[in-house]
Amino acid sequence: MNIKPQKVLYILIFGIIATIISPLLFTRNLFLDDFNFTNTGQIGDTIGGITSPIVSLIGAILVFFALQAQIEANNLIQKQFNEQKKSELENKELIKISEYYKYFLKNVDDFSRESEKTIGSFEYKRKEIISHRGRIALKFYLNDIIRYGARDVHDSNKVLKDPKSSQFYSILKSLEMFIDILESSKISKDDKLFYKNIIHPLFESTLKPNKIDLENVNVICECGDKHVRFPSLFLETYNILDEKIERI
Structure with missing residues (x-):
């Protein structure tokens, strides 16, 4: 999964906007009386209750992307390690083959x-x-x-x-x-x-x-x-x- 920084930024901006708008939106008497939150108690508790799920959701999404980025970084490091190990093994093989070739040439020269x-x-x-x-x-x-x-x-x-x-x-x-x-x-x-x-x-x-x-x-x-x-x-x-x- 390739995580783009723009995607994380868009989610963060959306979360900030939703956190600001949701208290204004849900504490107004809108089209239906069933969605009237103006008499639900202290306004601070109302705002906190409204924004807390949104903030938690945004936080969970950001944590997911952070963990995903860490996994990708670990995979990249592991891939580089494997390639380096493979290269080292090939170099050892080349050295061994070179020594056997020198041994053959020595037999010819002797x-x-x-x-x-x-x-x-x-x-x-x-x-x-x-x-x-x-x-x-x-x-x-x-x-x-x-x-x-x-x-x-x-x-x-x-x-x-x-x-x-x-x-x-x-x-x-x-x-x-x-x-x-x-x-x-x-x-x-x-x-x-x-x-x-x-x-x-x-x-x-x-x-x-x-x-x-x-x-x-x-x-x-x-x-x-x-x-x-x-x-x-x-x-x-x-x-x-x-x-x-x-x-x-």
Whole structure:
């Protein structure tokens, strides 16, 4: 109920006018003798008896509006409190999501790969160990799997015995954990879309092998089929991540 100050003012003015007019009106001999109040006792008692109900009624109406205004004020305060609480919860959620995203990026940056590179020529030829970290190292690792194939691609336990494969798989799982937390959080849709637009290109460009390379390389697998010896565990995880990212 929206109480307008003009409405209260109109009621108050009406009450004042009615209080002034009613004694004059009811203490005069008007049209009918039944409404003649000139002989009803002391004039003060008559005026008080006439005006008291009017004043009480006006007072009751004003008290009602005052209580109604207080209720509206309390509702407004409660609404502001709820909105503030919701905002604080969203901020906490954003901080938590940000920490998980940093954890995922740290796993990416900690990934390393070493390779030999021949430099010089003839008698000056020598080999050097080149170390790569982060996204570049991940791309080299994926290219190595595509070029040379992985062992026991259908046996997840054997795949994870390789330290680099185990580290790579932990990166995929950290991304999956981040997506699960992001999807279940109560942050706004815009904030979720913001993180989706960040992680999707990173996932496609850094953590997944190039589809063209996968299609162009044919290696005989232990199972006898002619296909790229890429670990089934990774391919299954890719499918799970694709579905979860799409749902965000």
